[in-house]
Amino acid sequence: MPNYDEYKDWQRDGDILGIAVHHSATANRRTGAPSGDAFSFFDYHVNGRGWTHGGYNYVITGDGTIQYALDEKIAAYHAGFKDPDDELGLERGQYWNNHYLAICLAGWFSTDRTYRDGDGNIHAIPNNFTRPTPEQWDSLLELTSHLMQKYQVPVENVRIHRELTGNHTQCPGLNFDPEHLRHQLAETVPPPPPTIPPPNPGEHVILLADTGDTFSAALQYVWKFRPDVSFAPETVADRWKYITAVGNIGADWLAEYRRRGALVVDQISGSPVEIKDTLGGLVAQNRRFLADETPPPEPPPTEPPPVTRYTVQPGDSLSKIARQFYGNPALWTIIFDANRDVLSDPRLLHPGQVLVIPPQ
Ligand SMILES: [Zn+2]
Structure with missing residues (x-):
């Protein structure tokens, strides 16, 4: 120059x-x-x-x-x-x-x-x-x-x-x-770390299993970030977008939260001492989520539900079978849709036909 x-x-x-x-x-x-x-x-x-x-x-x-x-x-x-x-x-x-x-x-x-x-x-x-x-x-x-x-x-x-x-x-x-x-x-070029928008008040919950031990392990974190607190896994889906699940929360629940659109599902597990260490580390780094540095993992593949099969008996109709399996005869269309390869007309059932009964 x-x-x-x-x-x-x-x-x-x-x-x-x-x-x-x-x-x-x-x-x-x-x-x-x-x-x-x-x-x-x-x-x-x-x-x-x-x-x-x-x-x-x-x-x-x-x-x-x-x-x-x-x-x-x-x-x-x-x-x-x-x-x-x-x-x-x-x-x-x-x-x-x-x-x-x-x-x-x-x-x-x-x-x-x-x-x-x-x-x-x-x-x-x-x-x-x-x-x-x-x-x-x-x-x-x-x-x-x-x-x-x-x-x-x-x-x-x-x-x-x-x-x-x-x-x-x-x-x-x-x-x-x-x-x-x-x-x-x-x-x-390494992709930039995924950025998760910070939660607004009321969008983040800490879910505490095994209440006695995890509650005391989480106090410092709760004091720092002021999430809502819940003790009941079944209350969490749909209600909070950011979920910190502490302790022994079943993998099914975590998968369910992700499936229903939670942006962050952080799992903090281990012994009470390990939990306290992990949460204390987040507090020290002023970091709300472990997931800040890694995208939320794919939900684990869920086992397909077991397939129920039913052999048509004399006098059966789809609505009768629907009542038997679902308690509601109006749900016969679920069975019909699942068996279109063998049923051409929902009114024509033949004794001995084997039908797939999907979960309701
Ligand atoms: Zn040029």
Whole structure:
């Protein structure tokens, strides 16, 4: 950044929200290999075109070298466009410059490239190096995932130049597949920890089994976070969205709370001493839920209920069977629906037919 003093105070207007990938559209005319680096691009932008500073925050050369070409705090002129009336709501065409870091790969990632010589004749550039080199690609993944984590950039905000609204360009070349890049980044960047919105008053309950021991073990936690308190597992589903279940609460109940849409079902189990330690640790960390760092586990697969079968007797009807199993003849449709493979007409039963009787 040879002229850094001239613009070092021109910090970008707004937060970094994304990362844009470019190519330089420069290739060796004889070999097709990537050419240029941060210094030659700077020379072109500043000395050739009169810009105050270079167009990219980072340049990755053909051998995979990462060059820090422009302070991240400075907006690079990489994807501005004209929108004088701001009809797109993109800061009059400066949105991408203000909010997206620019990474440029030296090279030209299209097939059938040409150049014009001094006499105006058009020549082909050999179709070698029409994709980023493996070294460049590795560096791109490493740099981009580092920046994504540094600025909390979601993978969908890693884009290539031609994906930026308002820009009309093939950059970074038609052979550059942005989906492939994002797919690989999604695999390398750890997903952010799931964030659970904090409960509003009245939304969190602590459920205490074995009341005597767990109650005293939980006092400190209750004092700190002021959840509602319940001692009865059957009162909890549907009533509270955040459930801290302490002590020996059956797994069936916990699965039931999750099934009915509880956002957090924290299970604090163990001996009274272990329970007190776990809850004390949460209090010390000012952390309401263990689940803050791990998504709630999938509910355990529930055993399918045992299938009841019934052999049709002479004189039976579906309503009679429904009364026998469910105590309500009007529920015959449940049996009919479960046996449509053998029953075509609900009025026609044949003694000896075996029917499945589903749970009501
Ligand atoms: Zn570009």
